[in-house]
Amino acid sequence: MLNTLKLGLVLGAALIAVPFTASAQQAPAAYNQCKACHVVGKNGVGPNLAGVVGRKAGTVEGFKYSDAMKAAPAWDEAQLAKYLADPKGTIPGNKMVFAGLKKPDDVAAVIAYLKTLK
Ligand code: HEC
Numbered sequence: 001m002l003n004t005l006k007l008g009l010v011l012g013a014a015l016i017a018v019p020f021t022a023s024a025q026q027a028p029a030a031y032n033q034c035k036a037c038h039v040v041g042k043n044g045v046g047p048n049l050a051g052v053v054g055r056k057a058g059t060v061e062g063f064k065y066s067d068a069m070k071a072a073p074a075w076d077e078a079q080l081a082k083y084l085a086d087p088k089g090t091i092p093g094n095k096m097v098f099a100g101l102k103k104p105d106d107v108a109a110v111i112a113y114l115k116t117l118k
Helices: 002-021 029-035 077-085 104-116
Strands: none
Touching (some): 077 104
């Protein structure tokens, strides 16, 4: 009985803690596939995506881009949608190892989220 009560308190505390540790803007589920490489706010395996919408491709300071990415155009929403659905086909030779988001809804949700990252 006492143990059950303790467990309940621990779980309750964990649930309360979550909203405070999550970022202000909730990332869509599809963005979980990006997190391994794109850490918001700094460069990791992939470049920092804060401010990416509207920015010229391949221009985050301190990130070693492929020549293909450096030569790519700016990221407007149409270009992002194409790239996220088919990274290799849209920018041949870029080094992002990601097959692409298959569902248009996921592409739209991820772009909407990227727009909130300043
Ligand atoms: C396996 C690691 C990996 C995953 C997973 C990944 N990326 Fe990337 N991403 C990279 C790398 C590496 C680059 C740089 C590519 C280059 O220089 O050719 C990149 C580049 C980008 C760029 C261009 C950034 C710029 O500064 O021009 C965007 C936008 C992007 N990724 C979005 C995403 C999104 C959104 C997802 C999830 C749907 C995702 N990536 C998943 C590794 C990854």
